[in-house]
Amino acid sequence: MAHDHDHDHDDGPAEPKGPGLAERTYFVPLIKGLANTLHHMFRVDANTQHYPEQRRAPAPGYRGEHRLKRDELGREKCVACFLCSTACPAHCIEIVAEEAPWSDREKRPRLFNIDMMRCIYCGMCEEACPCDAIELTPVFNIPSRTRGEKIYDKERLLSN
Amino acid sequence: MSEATNPETPLVNWVLNGQPVQSPAGMTIFEAAKALETTIPNFCYHPGLTIAGNCRICMVESNRSKKPVISCSERIAEGLEIQTESPMAIEARNAVMEFQLINHPLDCPVCDKAGECDLQDYSYDHGPDRSRFDEEKNIRHTKELGPTIDIWGNRCIVCTRCVRFCDEISGTGELCVVERGDRSVVDVFPTVPIDNPLAGNVVDICPVGALISNDFKFEARIWNMRKTDSVCAGCARGCNVEVQSLDGFVKRLVPRENMEVNKWWMCDEGRYDYRYLLADERVTACTKDGEPVEDHDAHETLAHWLQDPGGTLGILVDPYITCEEAFLVEQIASHANNALVGGWKPADGTAQSFPGQFTISGEKAPNRLGVEAVLGKLVFGSQGHALRTALEKGQVSTLIVFAGFPHPDPDDAWVQAIRKAKRRAVFALQAGAWTEGAGLVIPGASPFEKDGTYANEDGRLQRVRSFHAPGDVEWSHDLQRLQAVLRIAGLRPRSLSSSAVFRELADVKKPFHGLSHSTLPATGAPLPGFIPLPVGVEGGSV
Ligand code: SF4
Ligand code: SF4
Ligand code: FES
Numbered sequence: 001m002a003h004d005h006d007h008d009h010d011d012g013p014a015e016p017k018g019p020g021l022a023e024r025t026y027f028v029p030l031i032k033g034l035a036n037t038l039h040h041m042f043r044v045d046a047n048t049q050h051y052p053e054q055r056r057a058p059a060p061g062y063r064g065e066h067r068l069k070r071d072e073l074g075r076e077k078c079v080a081c082f083l084c085s086t087a088c089p090a091h092c093i094e095i096v097a098e099e100a101p102w103s104d105r106e107k108r109p110r111l112f113n114i115d116m117m118r119c120i121y122c123g124m125c126e127e128a129c130p131c132d133a134i135e136l137t138p139v140f141n142i143p144s145r146t147r148g149e150k151i152y153d154k155e156r157l158l159s160n
Numbered sequence: 161m162s163e164a165t166n167p168e169t170p171l172v173n174w175v176l177n178g179q180p181v182q183s184p185a186g187m188t189i190f191e192a193a194k195a196l197e198t199t200i201p202n203f204c205y206h207p208g209l210t211i212a213g214n215c216r217i218c219m220v221e222s223n224r225s226k227k228p229v230i231s232c233s234e235r236i237a238e239g240l241e242i243q244t245e246s247p248m249a250i251e252a253r254n255a256v257m258e259f260q261l262i263n264h265p266l267d268c269p270v271c272d273k274a275g276e277c278d279l280q281d282y283s284y285d286h287g288p289d290r291s292r293f294d295e296e297k298n299i300r301h302t303k304e305l306g307p308t309i310d311i312w313g314n315r316c317i318v319c320t321r322c323v324r325f326c327d328e329i330s331g332t333g334e335l336c337v338v339e340r341g342d343r344s345v346v347d348v349f350p351t352v353p354i355d356n357p358l359a360g361n362v363v364d365i366c367p368v369g370a371l372i373s374n375d376f377k378f379e380a381r382i383w384n385m386r387k388t389d390s391v392c393a394g395c396a397r398g399c400n401v402e403v404q405s406l407d408g409f410v411k412r413l414v415p416r417e418n419m420e421v422n423k424w425w426m427c428d429e430g431r432y433d434y435r436y437l438l439a440d441e442r443v444t445a446c447t448k449d450g451e452p453v454e455d456h457d458a459h460e461t462l463a464h465w466l467q468d469p470g471g472t473l474g475i476l477v478d479p480y481i482t483c484e485e486a487f488l489v490e491q492i493a494s495h496a497n498n499a500l501v502g503g504w505k506p507a508d509g510t511a512q513s514f515p516g517q518f519t520i521s522g523e524k525a526p527n528r529l530g531v532e533a534v535l536g537k538l539v540f541g542s543q544g545h546a547l548r549t550a551l552e553k554g555q556v557s558t559l560i561v562f563a564g565f566p567h568p569d570p571d572d573a574w575v576q577a578i579r580k581a582k583r584r585a586v587f588a589l590q591a592g593a594w595t596e597g598a599g600l601v602i603p604g605a606s607p608f609e610k611d612g613t614y615a616n617e618d619g620r621l622q623r624v625r626s627f628h629a630p631g632d633v634e635w636s637h638d639l640q641r642l643q644a645v646l647r648i649a650g651l652r653p654r655s656l657s658s659s660a661v662f663r664e665l666a667d668v669k670k671p672f673h674g675l676s677h678s679t680l681p682a683t684g685a686p687l688p689g690f691i692p693l694p695v696g697v698e699g700g701s702v
Contacts, residue, residue, distance in 0.1 A: 081269030082381045097378040107270045107378055130269050 058138040063121045065139040066114055066152070067160035069132065075102065076158055077133035080109040084125035084134055092118035093125060112154040117147065175241040189231035189242055190218055200244055201253060201282050203367045204319035205232035208424045208516065209328060215319050217260075217282065219252040220244045228252040250286070257286040262293045263342055265314040273369030275382030279317065300345040305335070306354035308374050308428065309363060313345040316370035322346060322362040329425065329516030332356040346370070357512060357520065360431045364414055365424075375432055376412045380404075385411055388627040389682070391614055393480065393566075393607030394430030395509075396523035398616030400683075401426060403434075403608055403627040410434045410608060410627060418683045420620060427512075427520045434608065436566040441590040443603045444635060458602055459641065462560075462585050463648035465600075466492060471557035473499045474547055474581060476574070477535065479506075479525035480564030480589075481638065482612025482624065483672070484658050486534035487665040488642045492560075495651050500556065502547025503531060503540035504574050506565055521617050525565075526607060526624075530615035533671045533687055551577040561586040562638070563594035564604050587638055605637040611658040612639060613680070615687055622684035623677065 022028055049056055058064070069077045080097035098110035126135050137160060144150050169184040176193055183192035188211070190200055203215035211233045219228035223241035228248060243249055261283060268274040300313030323335045323346060334354040338347040348354055354362070363373045385404040392399040392413065399422035401413045413434060415426035436442070446458035453461075466473070473496040475489055493499040511522035532539055550556050559581035566589060575593045578584060585600035595601045607614075609626045616622060626637065636644075643655040656664075659677040666672040671687040 079270050080378070082384065083269060086381070086383065099378060105270070106267075 052141075058140065062138045062140070063123045063136040065116070065137050065142050065160060066119075066125070066157055067135055067137050068112065068154065068157040069135060070158065076108060076154070077131050078109050078112065078129075079105055079131055079133070080107045080112075081130060083128040083130060087124040087128035089122060089124060090118045090120050092116075109154060112157060114152045114157065116142065116150045116152055172236050172238055172240075174236050174239065177242070177244055183236055185236070187236055189220060189229075189234050189236055189240075192236050193231065193242070193244065198244055200231050201278075201286070202232055203278055203317060204321060206321050206324075206365055206424075209321060209324040209365075212320050212324065215256070215260075215317065217253055217256045217286075219249060219256065221246045221248040221252075253282075253286045254288070257283055258288055258292070260317055261287055261291065263297050263314070264317075265297065267315075271312075271315065271369035272372055272377060272379075272382075273315075273366070277369060278367035298342055300339075300343065301347070304353075305346075305348050305371075306359060308432070309354055309359055310372045310374060310377070311346055312370055312372060315368050316345050317368055318344050318346070319367060320346075321365045321367065322371055325358075325362050325365060325516075326354065326356070329361070329514060329518060330356045330358040331515035335362070357427050357429065358425060358514060358518065360428045361415070361425045373412070380406045380411045386627065386629060388625050389416060389623070390608060390625045390627065391526065391616075391622045392426060392430040393526040393614070393624075394427070394433055394524070395521040396526060396528060396617035397422065397519060397521040398526055398614055398620065398622055398684075399426040399430060400622070401430070405627045408628060408632050410437055420683050421616060421618075421622070423516075423518060425516070425518050427518075429520070433566070436590070437606055437608065439590060441592060443588045443591050443595065443601060445603065447601045449599055455636070455641075456644075458600055459644045460648055461600055462602070462645045465558050465583065465585065466496070466645065466649045466651070469496055469498075469558040470582065471498070472550065472555055474551060474556035474559040475499065475501045476547060476559065476561045476578065477501065477503045477531060477539065478562050478564055479503070479528040479531055479540070480566075480607060481531060481562050482527065482610050482614060482658070483530040483534055483621070483665060484612040484661040485562075485610075485639050485642060486531045487661060487669070488639070488646065489562075490535055491646065491651060492642075500543075500547045500550055501535055501539060502544035503528075503535070504544060504571060505540050506567075507571075523617060526616070527614040529617065529619050529687070530613065530621065533615060533619075534665065534669055548574065548577045551580050554580050556580070557582040559584045561588075561594055561598075562604065563588045563590075564606070564638075565589070566606060587641070602641060603635045605635075609633070610637055610639070613662065613677070616684075619687045620684040621672075621675065621680065621687050623680055 071077050080095055082095055085093035085095055092115040094113040095109050096111035097107050100106055100108040121136065123136050171182040172185045173180065173182055176196060176198060181196055183195065190202065190205060193200055200218050200220060202218045204212045205218060213230050213233040216230060218231045220231045221243040222229045260279065268280060274280060302312045305311050318337060320337060323337060326335045327333050334348050334352055335346055336349065337344050339345060360373060363371045385406050388403045390401055390403050392401045400416040400418040402416050403410055404412050413431050415422055415424060417424050446453050446455055448458060448461060475493060477486065477489055489501060493501050505528055506524050508522045509524050512520040528540060536543065559578060561578055561584060563586055579597060583599045585602065586595045586598045587602050587604040588595045589604045589606055607624060609628060610624055611626050612624055613621050614624050639658055640655060643652060646652040647655060662677050666675050675685060
C-alpha cells in the first residue's frame with residue numbers, strides 16, 4: 001500500500017482531488033463542532049453522573065477487586081490448591097503453601113499475592129476455585145499511590 | 161523383557177483389536193500390547209515388580225473366556241483374540257473405577273500427586289462423573305511411615321506396588337497391608353519405620369497420592385514445575401533423573417527409566433541431596449583478594465595469570481567437572497610452558513547392592529572416568545601425586561582449582577598443599593577450606609547446573625543438563641567462564657556451546673570418536689575401548 005504513490009504508471013488510479021477552499025479554511029467544521037458543544041451544554045436531559053458525589057451501583061456480576069473469603073470460624077477458606085493461579089490467564093496469582101494448623105484440612109496458603117496491575121478481571125480464578133474461597137467483588141475504585149500497593153497480599157485480600 | 165529381544169523366542173500369532181499380530185511367546189497381553197503401542201490402563205502392574213493382578217483395571221475382552229481377563233498376568237497364546245476397547249472391556253474398567261472411587265476422598269486439590277496420578281487420569285477416561293454411593297466413606301490412617309515418607313491411607317488403592325518394592329527391590333520388607341476388605345491399607349510393622357536407602361522410590365511408584373514424600377509435601381504443584389532430564393551426581397552410578405524445579409529452585413528429583421543404568425530407581429542419598437544448591441556458603445559472585453569484582457574483571461585477571469603463570473602452572477581438577485570442561489583444562493595446560501594437571505576426588509564410601517539388581521556405587525563422584533578419558537588415566541593417581549608434591553615443595557606459582565564437591569569435607573593434605581601456591585584461582589561451589597585465602601574465587605556450577613556429559617562407573621557417557629531456564633541464571637557455567645578466560649587469553653577464538661566443545665573433544669580424543677550430543681541416545685552410550693564393560697552389557701567392547 002505504502003508503495004502505491006511511488007508508481008507512476010499511466011494506467012494507475014487518478015490522483016484524488018485535493019480539499020476545496022471551504023474545507024481548507026476549517027471554518028465550517030469549526031462552527032459545526034461548536035454548535036455540538038453548545039447543544040450538549042444546554043441539554044436538559046443530561047445523564048452525566050457527578051462522580052464521586054454520585055455513584056452508580058455496579059451491575060450484578062460486575063468483576064472488581066478480589067476477596068478471599070473466610071469460613072464460619074474466621075479462617076481463610078483457601079486450601080492452597082493453586083487452581084486459581086493455574087486458571088489465571090494473566091499469571092498474576094502467586095501462592096506458597098504450608099501445612100495447615102487445623103485438623104480439618106491439610107494445607108493453607110502461607111503467601112497469597114495477586115498482582116492487581118496484571119489482573120484482567122476475567123473472573124477465571126473465581127470459577128476455578130473448588131472451595132469457593134476467592135471471588136471478585138463489585139469494588140472498582142481501587143487507586144493507590146505506588147505500584148507496590150497494587151500487589152495485594154493475603155491480609156489485604158482477606159480484609160476486602 | 162529379555163524374551164522380547166531374544167531372537168530365538170518363537171513368535172505367537174494372535175489378534176489385538178481385530179488386527180492379526182505377532183509377538184514373542186511368553187509375553188503377557190499387557191506387555192505385548194504395549195510393545196505394539198496399545199496401552200491398557202494399569203495400577204498394580206509395574207515392569208520392575210512381580211505381577212500381583214489385584215487392581216483389575218487392566219481387564220480386556222478375550223475369545224477364550226466368558227468374563228473379561230486381566231491383561232497384566234494373562235499371557236498371549238496362538239489364536240488368542242483380545243479386545244481392549246470393546247463395550248465389555250470398557251464396562252469392566254468403568255466398574256473397577258467406580259469401586260476405586262467409592263472410598264476415595266477426592267481431595268485432588270490438596271493432593272501432591274495430582275497432575276501425575278493414574279487414578280486421576282483413568283477417572284477422566286473411565287470414571288463416573290458422580291458417585292452412586294450414599295453411605296459414609298470409610299476413614300483409614302494418615303501417618304508417618306518413616307522419616308521421609310507419610311501415608312494418606314484414604315487415598316490408597318491397595319495395589320501393593322510399594323509392598324512389593326520393599327520385598328523385591330530394596331529387600332527390606334518394611335511395608336505390609338493391614339486390615340481387610342475396604343479397610344485394608346498399607347502400614348509398617350510396629351517399631352520398624354520404612355527407612356531404607358531406596359525408600360523414596362515407593363513414592364514414585366505409588367500410582368495415587370497415598371505415599372507422600374515429606375521433602376516435597378506441599379512444595380509445588382506438578383504441572384507448574386520445569387522438568388529437565390539430567391543425571392544424579394551423588395555417586396558414580398549416574399542414575400538418570402528428572403530435575404523438577406520451580407522459579408529457579410529445585411523442588412525434587414525423580415528417577416528416569418534407563419535399563420542400562422538405574423532401571424526405574426534411584427537412592428535416597430542422591431534424591432534428597434540438592435539442598436546444597438541453596439546453602440549459605442554457596443559462592444555466587446566473583447571475588448578478587450576477598451573483594452567482590454565484576455565477572456569480566458575476574459576472567460581478565462585469570463587470563464593474565466594464564467598468559468604469564470610466572471613459573472609452573474598447576475591445575476587441580478575434581479570428578480565433578482564435565483568431559484567438556486576437562487577438555488578445556490587440557491587446552492589450558494597444553495598452552496602453558498610448564499603445566500601440571502592433577503586430580504582430587506572425595507573419599508570412597510561403601511558400595512551397596514540390592515536384591516532388585518540395583519547398586520549404589522562406592523565412588524561418591526559422578527565423572528572420574530570421563531575426566532580420565534580426557535586427561536589421562538593417571539590424573540587422579542600419579543599425576544595428582546606429582547601435583548601435590550610440587551605444591552608442597554612450593555614449586556607451583558599459579559594454581560587453578562576446581563572445587564565442585566557439594567559437601568564441605570576438605571581433604572586436609574590437599575587443603576594444606578594448595579595454600580602453598582603463590583597465587584590461586586578457585587572455581588568454587590561453596591566457600592570454605594578450598595577458597596580460603598584464594599586470590600581469585602569464581603562461582604562454580606553444581607552438577608545440576610552444568611551442561612555437558614558425565615561418564616558413569618561403567619564408562620557410559622550420559623548427558624547432564626542445567627535445570628535453569630535459559631536466561632534465568634544469574635551466573636554463567638564453568639564451561640562458559642573457562643571459554644571466556646581462554647578467549648581473553650587468546651587461546652580460543654570464541655565461546656561455543658557445550659555441544660560444539662564436545663565435537664572438538666570427539667575429534668581429538670579416541671574414546672569419544674564418533675559421539676556427539678545430538679546422537680547420544682537417551683540411555684547414554686558406552687565409551688568404546690576405554691574400559692571393559694561387564695560381560696553381557698550391550699555394546700560392551702575390549
Ligand atoms: S480475574 Fe482473571 S486475571 Fe485476575 S486474578 Fe482472576 S483469573 Fe487472574
Ligand atoms: S500406598 Fe500406593 S503403592 Fe502402596 S498399596 Fe497403596 S496405592 Fe499401592
Ligand atoms: S494392572 Fe492388571 S490387575 Fe492391576
